[in-house]
Amino acid sequence: MSLVNFTTREITCKIVYYGPGRSGKTTNLHYIYGRVPDSRRGRMVSLATQTDRTLFFDFLPIDLGQISGFNTRFQLYTVPGQVYYNATRRLVLQGADGVVFVADSQARQLDENLESLQNLQSNLLEHGVDIRTMPLVLQYNKQDLPRELILSTADLDDALNFRGVASFSADALHGVGVFETLKGVSEMVLKRLAAGSTA
Amino acid sequence: MTTALNAKYTFETFVIGTANRLAVTAGRTVAENPGSAYNPLFIYSGSGLGKTHVLMAIGHAAKRLAPTLNVEYLTLDEYVEAFHAAIAAGQGDAFRRRFQNVDVLLVDDVQFLSNRKEMQSELLRLTEALQGAGHQIVLTSDRPPPEIADLDERLISRLSGGLVVDIGVPDYETRVAILRRKAEERGTSFQPGVLETVAGLEFANVRELMGALNRLVAFQAVNDQPINAEATKQLLSAAAAAARAAAPVAPGVSPGSGDEFGAFLADVTVTVGKAVEVWRARVGEAVLRWRGEGYRTHRLERLLEQETPAAVDEAIAEFVGDVERLKALQAEVGQLDPQASGESVFRDPERMSEAEEAAAKVRAGVAPPPGPSGAFPLAGYAVGSSNEVAVSAVRAVLDQPGKKYNPLVLVGKSGLGKTHLLNALGLELDRANGAVVACLSTQAFIDELIAAIDGNRVDWWRARYRRATALLLDDIHLIAGKERTQEELFNLFNLLQDQERQLAFTAPAHPNTLTGIEERVVSRLEGGLVAELKEPDRAVKRAVLERLLAGQNVTPEPALLDYLADRPSDSVRSLVGVAQRVVGAAAAEDVPLTAGLAREVLEGQAPREERRSSGFRTSGIVVSSLGGIKSREKMVWDWPEVADRLIEELR
Numbered sequence: 018m019s020l021v022n023f024t025t026r027e028i029t030c031k032i033v034y035y036g037p038g039r040s041g042k043t044t045n046l047h048y049i050y051g052r053v054p055d056s057r058r059g060r061m062v063s064l065a066t067q068t069d070r071t072l073f074f075d076f077l078p079i080d081l082g083q084i085s086g087f088n089t090r091f092q093l094y095t096v097p098g099q100v101y102y103n104a105t106r107r108l109v110l111q112g113a114d115g116v117v118f119v120a121d122s123q124a125r126q127l128d129e130n131l132e133s134l135q136n137l138q139s140n141l142l143e144h145g146v147d148i149r150t151m152p153l154v155l156q157y158n159k160q161d162l163p164r165e166l167i168l169s170t171a172d173l174d175d176a177l178n179f180r181g182v183a184s185f186s187a188d189a190l191h192g193v194g195v196f197e198t199l200k201g202v203s204e205m206v207l208k209r210l211a212a213g214s215t216a
Numbered sequence: 217m218t219t220a221l222n223a224k225y226t227f228e229t230f231v232i233g234t235a236n237r238l239a240v241t242a243g244r245t246v247a248e249n250p251g252s253a254y255n256p257l258f259i260y261s262g263s264g265l266g267k268t269h270v271l272m273a274i275g276h277a278a279k280r281l282a283p284t285l286n287v288e289y290l291t292l293d294e295y296v297e298a299f300h301a302a303i304a305a306g307q308g309d310a311f312r313r314r315f316q317n318v319d320v321l322l323v324d325d326v327q328f329l330s331n332r333k334e335m336q337s338e339l340l341r342l343t344e345a346l347q348g349a350g351h352q353i354v355l356t357s358d359r360p361p362p363e364i365a366d367l368d369e370r371l372i373s374r375l376s377g378g379l380v381v382d383i384g385v386p387d388y389e390t391r392v393a394i395l396r397r398k399a400e401e402r403g404t405s406f407q408p409g410v411l412e413t414v415a416g417l418e419f420a421n422v423r424e425l426m427g428a429l430n431r432l433v434a435f436q437a438v439n440d441q442p443i444n445a446e447a448t449k450q451l452l453s454a455a456a457a458a459a460r461a462a463a464p465v466a467p468g469v470s471p472g473s474g475d476e477f478g479a480f481l482a483d484v485t486v487t488v489g490k491a492v493e494v495w496r497a498r499v500g501e502a503v504l505r506w507r508g509e510g511y512r513t514h515r516l517e518r519l520l521e522q523e524t525p526a527a528v529d530e531a532i533a534e535f536v537g538d539v540e541r542l543k544a545l546q547a548e549v550g551q552l553d554p555q556a557s558g559e560s561v562f563r564d565p566e567r568m569s570e571a572e573e574a575a576a577k578v579r580a581g582v583a584p585p586p587g588p589s590g591a592f593p594l595a596g597y598a599v600g601s602s603n604e605v606a607v608s609a610v611r612a613v614l615d616q617p618g619k620k621y622n623p624l625v626l627v628g629k630s631g632l633g634k635t636h637l638l639n640a641l642g643l644e645l646d647r648a649n650g651a652v653v654a655c656l657s658t659q660a661f662i663d664e665l666i667a668a669i670d671g672n673r674v675d676w677w678r679a680r681y682r683r684a685t686a687l688l689l690d691d692i693h694l695i696a697g698k699e700r701t702q703e704e705l706f707n708l709f710n711l712l713q714d715q716e717r718q719l720a721f722t723a724p725a726h727p728n729t730l731t732g733i734e735e736r737v738v739s740r741l742e743g744g745l746v747a748e749l750k751e752p753d754r755a756v757k758r759a760v761l762e763r764l765l766a767g768q769n770v771t772p773e774p775a776l777l778d779y780l781a782d783r784p785s786d787s788v789r790s791l792v793g794v795a796q797r798v799v800g801a802a803a804a805e806d807v808p809l810t811a812g813l814a815r816e817v818l819e820g821q822a823p824r825e826e827r828r829s830s831g832f833r834t835s836g837i838v839v840s841s842l843g844g845i846k847s848r849e850k851m852v853w854d855w856p857e858v859a860d861r862l863i864e865e866l867r
Contacts, residue, residue: 026500028488052477081481083387084488085500196476200483207487 028089030206031112032199035137036119037129038098041158044189045119046077046093049199052192053079073097074109091203098133107140115152115206117198119189120177122159122167130177152205154183156198161188219289221279225272231397232508233390236266236383243270243354247277250285250320250352254379256343257354258361261383264421267356270383271322274354278320283714288315289322296328296335316345320352326375327357330365340371386422389504391415394422395429404433409445416485417452418478428452495528496520502532511539512564538565545575585654585680588642588688597640598752598759598788603633606747610641613718617645617686621745623709623719625692627726628749631787634722637749638688641720645686654681655688662694662701669700681708685717692721692741696732709740719744752788757781760788764795765809775811783818794818 034042050061059078074094081089094113096106110116118137120130138148157173168176170186178184183201187194232240239261245253257274261267275287290298302311315321321342329336346353357364360382361375386394395411414432419425435451436443443451499520503513519531546562561571599607606628612620624641626634642655668677681687687708695701712719723730726748727741752760758781765772780798785791801817802809 026503049477054477057477081484083389084485085388087488087500089484089488192476196480200480203480203484204487207484 026087028084028087028207029092030090030114030203031092031094032115032117032202032206033110033113034093034095034117034119035106035110035133036096036098037121037126037133038100040098040119040121040126040130040133041187041189042095042098042117042119043075044158045117045156045187045195045198046075046095048189048192048195049079049093050077052196057081073102073105093199100132100136103136103140106136107143110137110140111144113151114209115154115202117154117156117202118177119156119158119187120173122157122173123162124166124168127168127176134177149180152202152209153180154185154198154201154205156185156187156189156194158187158189158194160186161191161193219291219294221272221275221287221289223276225269226276227273229397230266230269230273231386231390231394233386233393234384234504234508235386235390236261236270237508239266239270239381239383240273242379242381243274244277246352246354247274247320248281250278250282251350255347255352256375256378257352258375258378258380259354259356259383260358260360260380261356262385262421263358264423265383265385266422267358267383268324271324271354271356275320275322278352285319286317287320287322288318289324291324292326292328292335295323295339296332299335299338312342312345315342316349316351318346318351320354321346323353323355325357326355327359327364329367329371333368336368336371340368340374343371343374385420387504388415389501390508391419391425392501393505394425398426398429399433402429402433404436406432406436407442407444410443410448413445413448414452416482417449499528499532502535506535506539510563511542512566515566535565538568541568542571545571549575549578584652585684585687586656586660587653588639588646588655590643592636592639592643594640594644596763597633597636598756598763600753600756600759602750602753602756603637606637606749609745609747610637613641613720614644617648617718618713618716622713622716623721623741623744625727625741625744625746626720626722626749627724627746628722629724629751629787631789632749632752633788634749635690638690638720638722642686642688645718648685651685652683653686653688654684655686655690657690658692658694661689661705662698665701665704678704678708682711684712686719687712687717688720690722692723692727693725693730693733695737696730699734702734702737706734706737706740709737713740751786752791754781756788757785757791760791761795764792765799768799770799770809772809773811776809776814779811779814 034045036042046061050058057080059080062076074096077093079091079093081091083089094109096102096109116137118134120126141148141151155173155178157168157170159167160170170184174184183205185194185198185201187198189195227240227244230236230240239259242254242257243259246255246257259267259270272289275289278285279287299308299311302308323339326339329339343353355375360380361367361372364372392412392415395415399406399411410432414425414428417428419428431451432443432448499516503516503520506516507513513535516532516535519528542562542565549562559574561567561574564571594610597607606626609621609624613622613624626637628634639655642653645651646653665674665677668674689705695705709719721741723741726746727733727738730738758777761772761777761780765777776798780791780795783791783794785794798814798817799809802813805813807813
C-alpha cells in the first residue's frame with residue numbers, strides 16, 4: 018500500500034495497535050473514537066466475542082481532511098491479542114505504516130509482552146519487513162494501577178524497549194497518553210513521507 | 217427600496233475553491249441565461265461563506281452581459297418592509313407590479329421567512345409570476361428550503377424546483393488563496409509561512425478568517441516589524457482559545473481533554489507540512505487552484521510524480537502562462553462563437569496547439585465582417601465648398617469615434633462621392649488598434665443575412681457584426697421593405713451605439729424622406745448628424761480631374777482642366793466619365809490632350825458647332841431658341857465610338 022499518493026493527493030496511514038491479549042488496544046481505539054468529531058470518523062468496526070474480546074480486529078477510519086493539499090486519512094487497526102489468532106494478526110499487519118505496541122504494565126504480564134513483541138517481529142518478517150525499519154512506538158498501559166502491581170516505565174523500558182524507540186506511559190481507559198501515543202507514531206510515519214514519498 | 221450592488225462583489229473578486237465552485241458555476245450560468253437555466257436558483261450556506269458575494273456577482277455579471285436588464289437586489293427584510301409600507305399606503309398592487317417587471321431579482325437571507333405566513337404567500341406568488349414571465353429569481357439562505365422553519369410546503373417545492381446549491385467552508389488551499397488576495401488588496405505583505413499558518417487554523421467562515429488577517433495587519437502595523445509564523449500562531453491561537461472557551465463544552469468530556477483530536481490534527485498538519493516538500497505543496501496548491509477553475513492539470517500532476525524535478529517555479533509559471541493564453545483564446549472565441557468556447561480543449565493546457573487551431577478555425581469561420589475598400593483613401597478625397605460639411609463631419613468622427621456624431625448619415629445624389637467618403641472613413645477608423653470596421657453595401661448586408669438564415673446560423677452572423685468597432689453601411693435606403701434586416705439592424709444599432717461604436721450610413725436623400733423604412737430605424741438614423749453632399753463645385757471638379765489624369769500619367773494643360781471643370785456636371789461620376797472619353801479619344805487618335813480636343817470630342821466638330829448655333833458658349837451650354845437651357849452633353853449629336861461607349865459602360 019502506498020502511503021502517499023501524489024496523483025490522487027491522498028495520504029493514507031495504516032496504524033496497527035499490537036500487543037498481548039487484554040493489554041488495552043481496543044480501549045485505545047474506543048477512546049480515540051470518542052474524541053473524534055462525528056464528521057471526521059467512519060464507523061468503528063469491532064468484531065468482538067461475547068466477552069468483549071476482539072475476535073478478528075477493530076477498525077477505525079479517521080478523516081483528517083485536507084492537509085497541505087492532501088486528503089489525509091488514518092486507519093487504526095487492532096489485532097486480537099490471544100496467541101491462537103496469529104493468522105488474523107498477520108493479516109492485519111499487512112501493509113501497516115506504523116505499529117503501536119501496547120504493553121500491559123502489570124508485572125505478571127511481562128512474559129506475555131515479550132512474547133507478543135517477538136511475535137510482532139516474526140509476523141513482520143513474514144511480510145518481508147524488518148522491524149527496525151517500521152515506525153514503532155511502545156505504550157505502557159494501565160499505569161493507573163496500584164504501584165505494587167505494575168512495573169515502572171523505566172523498568173518496562175529496560176525490559177521491552179531494547180531498540181530505544183519512543184515510549185509512552187498511558188491509562189487508556191481514562192485517555193491518559195492515548196493521543197500522545199497516536200501522535201508519536203503518526204509523526205514517525207509521516208516523517209517517512211519525505212524519504213519514501215515516491216515509493 | 218432596493219440596495220445597490222456592491223461594486224466589489226463580482227465573480228472576479230471571488231476566490232473559487234472546491235467548496236463553492238458549484239455555486240459559482242450555477243451563478244455564472246444564471247447570469248448568462250437569466251430565466252432559462254436554473255430558475256429559481258437557491259444558494260445556501262453558513263454565515264460568512266460568500267452567499268451575498270455570489271448573489272451580487274450574479275447581478276453584476278447579468279448586467280454586464282445585457283446592460284438593459286433590470287436587476288434588483290434586496291434582502292428579505294427590505295422586501296418585507298417595502299411590502300408593509302406599500303400595504304399601509306394602499307399601494308399593494310403597484311408593489312406587486314413593480315417586482316414583476318424585474319428581470320433578475322436577487323433576494324438575500326430568505327431564512328427570515330420563518331413564521332411570516334403572509335410574506336410566504338407573497339413570495340410564492342412573486343416567484344410564480346417571475347417564473348411565468350421567464351424572469352430570473354435567485355435566493356439565498358443560511359439553510360436549505362426544507363429546513364427553514366414553518367415554511368409553506370408549496371413554497372418549499374417551488375424554491376427547490378430550480379437548483380439548490382450550497383457553499384461549504386473553504387478548504388486549506390482556498391483559505392490561503394483568500395488570505396493572499398485580501399492581503400494584496402490591503403497592500404500588506406507577510407513573511408513566508410504566515411498566511412499558511414493562519415489558513416491552517418480552524419475557522420468556521422471567511423469572515424472570521426478576515427478577522428484573523430485584520431488582527432495580523434494591525435499587529436504588524438503597530439509593531440513596526442514583520443510578524444513571523446510562530447508569533448502568528450501564538451497571536452491567533454490565544455484568540456481562538458478564548459473563542460473555544462466561550463463555546464459550550466459537551467457533557468461528559470473532562471476539561472483539558474476537550475480538544476485532544478484538534479491538537480492532534482494541528483500537530484499532524486505541521487508534520488505533514490514539514491514532510492511534504494515545499495515545492496510539492498506549491499505544485500499541489502497550483503493544481504487545486506487551476507482544477508478548481510476547471511482546467512486540466514495533468515502537466516503539474518506529473519511533476520509531483522518526479523523525485524526532484526528541476527525548475528518547478530518555471531513549470532508552474534509556464535502552466536499559468538498557458539492557462540492565461542487559453543483564457544484569452546476562450547474569450548476571443550466566445551465573442552465569435554459562444555458555443556465553440558465551451559469546448560474542453562480551451563481548458564486543457566496540454567493541448568495548447570489544438571486550442572490555437574480551434575481558435576484559428578473559429579476565427580477563420582467568423583471572418584471579420586467585410587471591411588472598407590482600400591481604393592478610397594481619405595487623402596484622395598477632393599474637398600470643396602460643396603462637400604466640406606460632410607468631410608469636416610467625417611474628420612470630427614475620426615477625432616472621437618462613436619462619441620461625436622453617432623450615427624453619421626451622408627446624404628446626396630448618386631455619384632457625388634458618398635461611397636468614397638464612407639470607405640475613407642472606414643479606412644481611417646480601421647487604423648486604430650484592434651479595430652474591426654464593417655464597411656459594406658446595404659445590399660451585401662442583406663444578402664449575408666439571408667445566407668445566414670438559410671444556413672441556420674443567424675447567431676454566428678450576429679456575433680460577427682457585434683464584434684465590429686464600427687459599422688458603415690452604404691445605400692441604407694435599400695433596407696426599405698426588408699423587415700428582418702431592419703429588425704436586425706435596429707438591434708445591432710442599439711448594441712453598437714450603447715458601446716459607443718461608430719455607425720455611419722449613406723443615403724440618397726434625408727432619412728425622413730425615405731419610404732419603406734420603419735419609424736424606429738429612421739428616427740435612429742436622424743439621431744446623429746445628417747450631412748449633405750451637394751453637386752460638386754469647381755474646386756472639387758478640378759481636383760478630381762487633376763488626380764484622375766495624373767493617375768493615367770497625363771499632364772494636362774491648365775486650359776483643359778479649366779474647360780472640363782467649368783462644364784456643368786451633376787456628379788463626380790459623370791465628370792469622370794466625360795474626362796475618360798476625352799482621354800480615350802486622345803489615345804485613339806494619338807494626339808495630345810488639349811482643351812481643343814476635349815471640346816471637339818464633347819461637343820462634336822467645334823467649328824461646325826459654331827456655325828450651327830450662335831448660342832454656343834465655351835461652357836458647353838446651348839441656349840436654344842425656345843428659351844430653355846440644354847446641355848449639349850445631354851443630346852446625342854454624334855454617337856460616340858464603340859470604344860468610348862465601352863469605357864462609359866465600364867464606369
